[in-house]
Structures are given as structure tokens and as C-alpha cells.
Amino acid sequence: MKKGKHKKPIKIGKTIRRILVIIFIISIVCIAIYCYHLYKEKKENQDILKNVSINTAEVTKEKTERMLQVEELKKENEEIIGWLEIEGTEVNYPVCQGQDNEYYMKHNFKKETSNDGSIFLDKDYEWNPPSSNLLLYGHNNKNGTMFQELMKYKEEEFYKEHPTIRFTTTTEDSTFEILSVFKSRVYYKNEQNVFRYYYFINAETEEEYNNFVNESKKASIYDTGKTATFGEQLLTLSTCEYSQENGRLVVVAKKIK
Numbered sequence: 001m002k003k004g005k006h007k008k009p010i011k012i013g014k015t016i017r018r019i020l021v022i023i024f025i026i027s028i029v030c031i032a033i034y035c036y037h038l039y040k041e042k043k044e045n046q047d048i049l050k051n052v053s054i055n056t057a058e059v060t061k062e063k064t065e066r067m068l069q070v071e072e073l074k075k076e077n078e079e080i081i082g083w084l085e086i087e088g089t090e091v092n093y094p095v096c097q098g099q100d101n102e103y104y105m106k107h108n109f110k111k112e113t114s115n116d117g118s119i120f121l122d123k124d125y126e127w128n129p130p131s132s133n134l135l136l137y138g139h140n141n142k143n144g145t146m147f148q149e150l151m152k153y154k155e156e157e158f159y160k161e162h163p164t165i166r167f168t169t170t171t172e173d174s175t176f177e178i179l180s181v182f183k184s185r186v187y188y189k190n191e192q193n194v195f196r197y198y199y200f201i202n203a204e205t206e207e208e209y210n211n212f213v214n215e216s217k218k219a220s221i222y223d224t225g226k227t228a229t230f231g232e233q234l235l236t237l238s239t240c241e242y243s244q245e246n247g248r249l250v251v252v253a254k255k256i257k
Contacts, residue, residue: 048073048094048109049083066168070094073109074170080109082169084119084136086162089149095136095167097121105139116145124201131202132209133234134167140240140249147239150249153181156222163224165253167235176235176253179226182219186246195219197250198238206230216252228254 054068066083073080073094082095094109096118104120107113122135138147152158165176187194195215203209209230217227228234233255241249 049092064168064173066166067170067173070168071170077109077111081121082167085166085168086149087164087166088162089152090144091147091149093119093138093146095119095121097125098123101137105137116141116143119146122201126202130233133200133202133212133236135198135201135236135238137238140242147237150237150239150251151241153178153249153251154183154221159222159224164256165235165237165251174233174255175257176233177226177256178251178253179213179224179228180216180220180250180252181224182216182221182250182252183241183243184219184248184250185244186248197236197252198248200236203230213252216250226254 049069052069052072054065054072056065058068059065070080070083073083077096079096079098080094081097083093084095085092096104096109097120098104101120101123104118106115106117108116109118117139119136119138122137125131125134140146140148140151142148153162159178159181163178165178167174167176184195184197186198187196197212197216200208200212203212212234213228217223235253235255237251237253239249241247
């Protein structure tokens with residue numbers, strides 16, 4: 001009887017250890033699959049332009065290589081409206097504009113389901129005549145894709161090293177200089193006297209335009225020494241920022257060429 005009493009706990013102990021080993025192996029496999037998925041999506045995003053074939057003989061001062069590449073990408077998805085690049089960073093992606101501001105949060109530029117989402121232009125932006133502000137959204141992804149690297153603009157030194165943004169459409173290859181970087185959040189409806197930057201797409205008046213620029217400058221983490229005047233095209237990049245509830249990091253720039 002004494003021997004029997006000792007055998008049962010030993011068997012239970014072995015079973016528990018086996019279960020723990022199995023759980024550990026499954027966890028390792030799941031982590032490996034997740035990491036591979038992140039790597040695969042990041043690699044695909046980095047190789048987009050490499051896979052776009054154009055006739056280089058068509059490249060001119062008026063029609064740059066990037067403009068021709070955007071034209072080719074539009075053949076795959078007509079909702080691709082441009083290409084965004086911040087030189088020296090991972091921000092180098094096609095930009096889409098959907099019928100709403102939800103679809104491209106969960107789909108890539110090929111319209112495939114993707115947790116990384118896409119960079120996309122606010123649905124309310126009008127092209128003819130062009131609205132005042134190209135308001136672009138993108139996820140702050142843990143794998144470093146989309147707008148994750150915008151977080152580095154919290155540091156003034158990073159801004160000084162990356163002061164411009166390139167935005168290309170089928171008709172224009174433009175450079176924008178950054179005039180403001182600030183933290184914000186999505187405000188509740190009952191909050192008064194707050195700067196809801198995400199409502200500004202087009203200025204009906206000079207006062208409305210100047211108010212957006214002034215509020216952006218006032219909220220900026222540091223002084224860039226840059227500003228914009230009524231009529232100059234603006235570009236605003238917006239992504240999630242986790243230092244506060246519903247936080248956002250915003251980069252505002254104006255077209256210089």
C-alpha cells in the first residue's frame with residue numbers, strides 16, 4: 001500500500017511536465033509564425049516599387065519615374081492615388097483613398113486583408129479643385145511598418161535630419177517641408193475649445209486656413225521655424241500615439257515644390 005501511494009503523484013507529475021512541454025512547444029511555434037508573418041508583410045512593403053515595371057524611356061522632367069510607377073500601380077487598384085516617402089526612413093508606401101476611412105485600416109493596397117493596413121487619404125479630400133489639406137492616416141505598427149517611424153519625430157534632432165516629405169501622384173511629384181509636429185487625441189463631442197485637427201480638409205476662408213496653421217504651430221513639440229500662408233497646399237500625417245487615451249501623433253507640412 002505504501003508503494004502505491006508514491007506512484008500516483010509521480011505519474012501526475014510526469015503528465016503535468018508533458019503538458020507544460022507541449023504548451024511551450026506550441027507557444028514557440030505560434031511566436032515563430034507570428035514573427036514570420038511580420039517579416040513577410042514588412043518585406044512585401046519594402047519591395048513594392050522593385051516589382052513595378054515601367055518604360056524608362058518615358059521618364060522626363062514633367063513625368064518622373066515615380067509618377068510612372070504610380071500610374072502602373074493604379075492599374076492594379078484604381079484607389080491608389082499616390083506614393084508617400086520620407087527619405088532615410090521606412091515610410092515609403094503607396095497611398096489609397098477609399099469610399100470610407102475604415103476599409104484601408106484592415107486592407108493593403110492590393111485590397112487583401114492585412115492587420116498592417118495601408119496609408120490612406122481621408123475620404124473627403126477633393127481633387128478638382130484640390131482641397132487645402134492632404135490628411136493621411138496610417139497605423140503605428142509594432143513591426144515598424146506604415147507610420148510607426150513617425151514616433152521618431154518627437155525628437156527635434158530627427159526632424160532636423162528628415163525635414164521634408166515626398167508625395168507623388170500621377171500628375172505631380174512634390175516635396176513638402178515639415179512645419180509642425182504635435183501630440184493630440186480624438187476628443188469627445190462635449191469637449192469645447194479644443195483643436196480637432198482631423199476635421200480640417202478644406203479651408204472655406206483664409207481665417208479657417210490660418211487658424212489650422214496657427215493651432216498646429218502652437219501645439220508643436222518644438223519650433224521648426226516654418227509656417228504656411230493661405231493657398232499653400234498642406235499635408236498632414238496622423239497615427240496613433242499611446243501616451244494618452246485615443247492619442248495621436250501628427251506631422252503637418254506644406255508644399256514647397
